[in-house]
Amino acid sequence: MTELETQKNTTNKTIYSCTKAKASTLLTNQRILDTIVRKSSINPTDTVLEIGPGTGNLTLKLLNVASKVVAFEIDKRMVEVLNKRVKEHGFEEKLSVIREDALKAEFPKFDLVVANIPYGISSPLVAKLVYGVNPFRSATLLLQKEFARRLLAKPGDSEFNRLAVNVKLVADVEFVMNVSKRDFLPAPKVDSSVVIIRPKDQIPDVNLDEWWAFTKTCFGKKNKTLGATFKQKKKVIELCRLSKMASSNGEEMNRNQYVCADDDGDNEESDGEECHSSSCTDGELLLFKEKIIEVLKAASFEDKRPSKLCNEELLYLLSMLNQSGIYFHELIKPSSVDNVAFAAAYS
Numbered sequence: 001m002t003e004l005e006t007q008k009n010t011t012n013k014t015i016y017s018c019t020k021a022k023a024s025t026l027l028t029n030q031r032i033l034d035t036i037v038r039k040s041s042i043n044p045t046d047t048v049l050e051i052g053p054g055t056g057n058l059t060l061k062l063l064n065v066a067s068k069v070v071a072f073e074i075d076k077r078m079v080e081v082l083n084k085r086v087k088e089h090g091f092e093e094k095l096s097v098i099r100e101d102a103l104k105a106e107f108p109k110f111d112l113v114v115a116n117i118p119y120g121i122s123s124p125l126v127a128k129l130v131y132g133v134n135p136f137r138s139a140t141l142l143l144q145k146e147f148a149r150r151l152l153a154k155p156g157d158s159e160f161n162r163l164a165v166n167v168k169l170v171a172d173v174e175f176v177m178n179v180s181k182r183d184f185l186p187a188p189k190v191d192s193s194v195v196i197i198r199p200k201d202q203i204p205d206v207n208l209d210e211w212w213a214f215t216k217t218c219f220g221k222k223n224k225t226l227g228a229t230f231k232q233k234k235k236v237i238e239l240c241r242l243s244k245m246a247s248s249n250g251e252e253m254n255r256n257q258y259v260c261a262d263d264d265g266d267n268e269e270s271d272g273e274e275c276h277s278s279s280c281t282d283g284e285l286l287l288f289k290e291k292i293i294e295v296l297k298a299a300s301f302e303d304k305r306p307s308k309l310c311n312e313e314l315l316y317l318l319s320m321l322n323q324s325g326i327y328f329h330e331l332i333k334p335s336s337v338d339n340v341a342f343a344a345a346y347s
C-alpha cells in the first residue's frame with residue numbers, strides 16, 4: 001500500500017492518513033474525535049450509521065460505545081485498512097461495512113448518524129437524511145465550515161439560502177464546535193465545523209414537491225424582491241403552465257379557480273419580447289400575472305426579499321398562492337417524502 005500511511009502521533013498511537021494530493025483527509029485529533037462521540041449521546045443499544053469511515057479513526061470510537069456501526073465506504077483501500085484495524089480491536093462482530101456510494105445506496109435501519117463525511121456530497125447527503133424514509137434521532141456531522149454556517153443561518157444572515165430553508169422545515173440544527181484544518185492529516189485547505197441535526201417531531205402539512213419548487217423559485221435570486229422575481233416574463237409563463245397542469249391534475253382540491261381568458265393574442269405587456277408558450281395564451285398570461293401580483297400585494301410580500309423571510313412567512317405565502325390557483329409543481333399529490341428527487345435537486 002503506497003497511499004495510505006501509518007504514523008505515530010504524540011501519544012505514540014498509530015494514526016492513519018493519506019499522502020497523495022487527491023486522497024482523503026482524515027481526522028486524527030483524538031480530542032476532537034472523542035468530543036464528537038460524546039456530543040452524539042450514543043446509547044449502548046444504538047446502531048450508528050457512518051458515512052465515509054476512511055481508515056476508521058472515528059469508527060473505532062463509535063464501536064466502543066454503540067451496539068453496532070453500519071459504515072458506507074466506497075474506497076476499497078480504506079475498507080481493507082478499516083477491517084484490519086477493527087479486527088485488531090476485536091470489534092468485527094459489531095461493524096458492517098457496505099462498499100457502496102452512500103448517495104445511491106438504500107440505508108438500513110439506524111438510530112443516529114455520526115460521521116466525518118466527504119464534503120463534496122454534503123448537500124445531497126443532508127437532504128437524503130432529513131427528507132429520507134429512515135427515521136433517526138440525530139445526525140452529528142463534521143462539515144466544511146462554510147457549509148455548516150449555511151445550515152445554521154437565520155433569515156437576514158448573508159449565508160441564509162434555500163438549503164437552510166428546506167432543512168429548517170423538517171429539522172433543527174445545532175452548532176457544536178469548529179475544527180481546525182490542523183486536526184486533519186493531510187491538512188485540508190478549509191476549516192470545518194461539527195453540527196447536530198435533529199429531525200423535528202412535527203413538520204408543517206405542506207406538499208413537499210410544491211414546497212421545494214416554490215423555494216427554488218423564491219431563492220433563485222434570494223436578494224431580489226418577490227415582486228421582481230414573480231413579474232419576470234419567463235417565470236409568469238412557467239408558472240402559468242404549471243398551474244394549469246396542476247389544476248387539471250388535482251381534482252379533489254378544487255384547483256379550478258384559475259381563470260382563463262379568451263385567446264385575444266395581444267394582451268401581453270409590450271416589452272419587446274415575443275411570448276412563447278405552448279399552453280397559455282397571451283391573455284391568460286396577462287391575467288395570471290395580475291393574479292400573482294394581487295396575491296403578493298394582499299399578503300404584503302411584493303417588496304419583501306426571500307433572504308429575510310422565515311419559514312412561517314414562506315409557508316403562508318405559498319398557501320395564499322395555492323389558494324389562488326398558483327402552483328409551482330405540475331403534479332400535486334399528497335405530501336410525499338421523495339428524498340431521491342430532493343437529493344437530485346442538490347447534487
Ligand SMILES: C[S@@+](CC[C@H](N)C(=O)[O-])C[C@H]1O[C@@H](n2cnc3c(N)ncnc32)[C@H](O)[C@@H]1O
Binds near residue numbers: 051057072075102118
Ligand atoms: C474526508 S474522509 C473521512 C474519513 C474518516 N471519517 C475520518 O474522519 O478520518 C471521507 C471518506 O468518505 C469516503 N467517500 C467519499 N465519497 C463517498 C460516498 N459517496 N459514499 C461513501 N463513502 C464515500 C472516502 O473514500 C473517504 O474515505
